[in-house]
Amino acid sequence: MSVESETRTAGILQVPYALTTVGTWSLVFLAAFESLAVTTIMPIVTADLDGRGLYALAFSSTLAAGVVGMVAFGSWADRRGPAVPLLASVCIFALGLALAGTATAMPVFVAGRFLQGLGAGGETVALYVLVAAVYPAGLHIKIFGAFASAWVLPSLVGPFAAGLVADALSWHWVFLGVLVLVAVATVLVLPSLRGRDRARADRVPPSAADARRVAEAAVVSVSVVVLSSLGEFEPATAWLLVPVILLVIGVALRNLVPPGTLRIRRGLPATVAICGVAGGVFFGTEAFLPLLLHDRYGLPAWLSGVTLTAGAISWALASAVQSRLGDRLDPGTAIRVGAVLLAGGAIIEWATAVLHLPPAAATVGWFAAGAGMGTLYPRISTLVLALSATGEQGFNTAAKSITDAVGGSAALAVGGLLFTVLSFGGAFAFTSLLGVVVILIGLRVGRA
Template identity: 80%
Template sequence: MDSDIRPPGILRGPYALTTVGAWSLVFLAAFESLAVTTIMPIVTADLDGRGLYALAFSSTLAAGVVGMVGFGSWADRRGPAVPLLVSVGTFALGLIVAGTATSMPVFVAGRFLQGLGAGGETVALYVLVAMVYPSALHIKIFGAFASAWVLPSMVGPFAAGLVADALSWHWVFLGVVALVGVSTALMLPSLKGRDRADPVRATSADARRVIEAAVVAVSVVALSSLGEIEPVIAWLLVPVAVVVIGVALRHLVPAGTYRMRAGLPATVAFCGIAGGVFFGTEVYLPLLLHDRYGLPTWLSGITLTAGAIAWALASAVQGRLGDRLDPGTAIRAGAALLAGGALTELVTVVLHLPPAVAAVGWFAAGAGMGTLYPRISTLVLALSAPGEEGFNTAAKSITDAVGASASLAVAGLLFALFPFIGPFTLTSLLGVAAVLVASGRVGTPSRR
């Protein structure tokens, strides 16, 4: 019977090379974002650039937001082939500039190019997925992408440190360039003929969105830096930054996102809430285990690794289940796991529970994210009209970044007033909000 016929897997038939190439590109972008954290003390010491330490990270974040919007609009107008090749080339150029840098400003410029290329690469890959893979395989490929983001958290820091010690920090960047080239070559057959037959010319609205993305990026960086100034001034600047981001963001997300209108708007907004819960909790968990429980740094790190493993496992499970599990059910289950994980950290602090409880809670939170993210990516494509995949995918990624940054900024200010209880209360409340939104607002194709 036709209902028994299943499409070939993402590693079989015409999809194998595309899957390996796309997965590798996502993995390499994620590896670089984590590897830099490990080697930055060495880089800044070698280049005498400790004063630009934070800028080396924030410039990449800001450029990524601009890349998502600019390349996303380009992919919608023309198709994914050329935007993907240009974004990958920009990422590779950033690796070369950073890897050969002899001064900190040049290194920061390389990091900016890496962020610009990685942001555009992500969106262009999503548009390519929409054109190459049948909808039944979307959950599988997005599950694979999720594992490509999580796996570097387990091997990236160690590998980067090993390369830096054995060779030089320069090779953490230069050594990846060849791998990027090989990964791109694997995808070339699938890029042929993917340009749209009637490409649309860029308009003033496209230019305006890029400018607004730059405003959002700068505001997010400023919001993330509020913890470095006087608390009173910081609390006064939080609503200002939020208003600026809200005004600039309104044309970068689907209409109705702020009202969380059921369907695509609520799905995009939900991604930002989920990111705020997870990343706002994650940064304080190692500090809690170290300061309150006296655990060594390596043991605190194992707790975070457990969450990453849970994320990867849950993503793999979603890929295996595919469309046999209703997306709404999966998202509600993921939201419940994520909220439960955040609440567990809060209860652990309030009741002074053993650190093992916090570890279990974080494993649940990681499983929640692994359940959510492949489903959200699949839903965004399923709910996108032809020619809107790049815009909507960029919107999802931007709200994720904005939600995480806003949560981190407010959590930092709350930590100064109420250590650990303040941040975990915030993320627990966001977790409850995520459950409520997931219960009926997050859309599925059948509800549109």
């Protein structure tokens, strides 16, 4: 069998990709698990370490570090290749796990969370560059569909498993146990890293532009943290700060995303931009949905969680469908279908809040929204790689992840302010409007 034929017929769980698939999927899963599990155990951690005053910082520091990690490691992977940057980012993530897992004081725990964010951000973009180097283009949609499931699965089992470990053993083992699993996953990836870095003569040294982008990423990350904290301000002050912070983010983002992204230029820029707006729709709606079900309908927390689980399940199912369809479905068509599902789901949540529809309607809407995200995200990742020139995969995938983080945080901040004035109807009207914007941007994705 020729190499070309073997590439065409082999799947991501067949030779020669099986170990790489299991290892990379596990690294993505463990990073996602950790980010979700911490939410469950944070009250226990802060009580044990007498650190309630640093509760919010333990979350925002991870987000801020992740943005910096995406830019710094994305640039490094483009200059050198994915092997060393991936191993370095995994080591930083592991160091953060060890530091948090052995912490006896809250500042040390926050430092561990910062390192986890830095490592996870770098790991994300380095893995994307590795995918471009290891897998043929025809398998990209399959591996990205698998990565999507690695993010969804922890939302189903992560909080429960973390609570169980914390109750049965100690919250420390939520971090230390993952540390052991990260080591195993890294071993599985090691064979695929051999020979993936550029030859010494082909490596590009860091430039002043690289340093500037890292500094701009730091500005974005700090601005995102401030934006996410506006709920602590007086409403009038918060509304005055929103446009200022968004302007600062926009200026700092210009060199962190492909040219034309902020203008939503057709092709790669629109493909990167749609990730941020879609993230704003989904995560901006998700934050208020459990509150609606609890306050308006009096549902217990576990029953409200069923609605969120419906979205997670449909996300995973839609990702699996995209993986199976592969190149048989045009990426642009898939993205437009996903945009309609996502926008429709957000609009159903708005209608539920405004028209006082039964809570089952919210579950149906969230199932649609999850299916939209599961359809969108694997296709966006595939398109970003397909539209990236050699040596730009790290920069462009980092840009996609940055817009995702910024879009979600901005939507949460603005939605929260609208919620204080107009309650659920205002917050969901905003995310529904963003959903319509996603549909419009979807018309501009793909090749220019």
